[in-house]
Amino acid sequence: MATEWDTHTALTTTGDGLFGADLDPGWTVGGGVNGGYLLGVVGKAIAEAVPAKPHPLAVSAHYLSAARPGPAQVSTRVLREGGSVATVSAELGQAGTTRISALATYGDLCSMPDDVATTAEPPALPPLEECVPGSLAPEETRRVAPVMDRFDMRFDPACVGWTMGAPSGRGHIQAWFRMADGHDVDPVGLLMVCDALPPVTFDLGRPGWAPTLELTVHVRAVPAPGWLRVSHRTRNVAGGMFEEDCEVWDSTRRLVAQSRQLAIQPRG
């Protein structure tokens, strides 16, 4: 049975590394299409271009212009395919205008060593039932950001002051995360999860759109089934820009993705 994610990222192919997609209006925020969804579509095309290397290890995307719902084209080019990894460049365009240009290194996470020697700790989140569901957002917010309906997010109550005009000022938002239809996220889906939460600048009292210049995701393991823990942080808001660091942890408390994006500060 196709999940919502499968349906919304379905690709046609015309061969030669070219793919067609239909960007679903359910992924918009203020009319533009969510950057994580776009990266997921690109990521899926790359996986089809190098079938022996099914998983993204590192994907870097530069955002050139805002995408709109509707038809899109993804062109992929395999730069090198070796024994364990492949490097692929990809562009997502609409009517001849490039939206995203990406470079990716793909491999097979299942064939990697299973050592874990990490000093990182998963986000300390209260139990699910003590967290704040995204579905409590005002009707007006959800009309502007239909993308919210794609997810089941349960926010740490300590990180939602900004929804009531009282941002913590720490630059930190974290939540439990799963898809609204309850299906599990695969490694390509993690590219999308890294841009799913609201901009971390909301927690600094800077609401408004924060356009991404660049987003790089490292996928570090195949996520186990179940709820994910997602954390967004920023430390350096300066020069009209800020970085947003995201971590995604799976239900076995393994760090499955790390990402950083450089974004333009919202005005006001």
Added chain:
Amino acid sequence: MATEWDTHTALTTTGDGLFGADLDPGWTVGGGVNGGYLLGVVGKAIAEAVPAKPHPLAVSAHYLSAARPGPAQVSTRVLREGGSVATVSAELGQAGTTRISALATYGDLCSMPDDVATTAEPPALPPLEECVPGSLAPEETRRVAPVMDRFDMRFDPACVGWTMGAPSGRGHIQAWFRMADGHDVDPVGLLMVCDALPPVTFDLGRPGWAPTLELTVHVRAVPAPGWLRVSHRTRNVAGGMFEEDCEVWDSTRRLVAQSRQLAIQPRG
């Protein structure tokens, strides 16, 4: 007067976004050419390709094969040039084999707002004279890594246990940094600085070469003249890979660059 950096990154151009470089043997480690130097050469070519956008804001590089000293070609392609930023793709190759593929967003850091609202703190380094100069490294080490002679690095004594067989195990190396000839680093040069220190895995008792899969650098400000503070950390050593986060702070205690790379764990 040309600095050593200027000389080693000098480019010829044949027009159409194509550049020629001559990779200097002084930047090798174990025979391969340092990845930060390669990125600096690529970064300089991109700056020449979009002269109205002189500074890297975000540069993502995927490393395809090990470069050798000698002639190299850099091809650049401007994907989009807008009012404030330009996005450029670039490849560095040798004799038809791609070494690095990169995507970059360039702009003019001098025209950005000068706000700074950061919660990040510069690395706590003892005074210069209490730190350990890289020049104290054994003759054998410096023969294997001529790149060390390009820099004047003064390591935090708390982070050099690995040189005496006693790594701290924290995954942290930090140092004062400047070029060996004392010249100041410009924004393109920061691309190189982010890969200049020894691999952070040395501090985990894992000596040996750690090949970079992907390196993304965000340049956040034009560095002020004087010594830089550079910090490398890793938190997630897992699945045969590790991330290396680098921060570069200038003499005014401003965070001028942030980078992350995904690298393969050294064996043994």
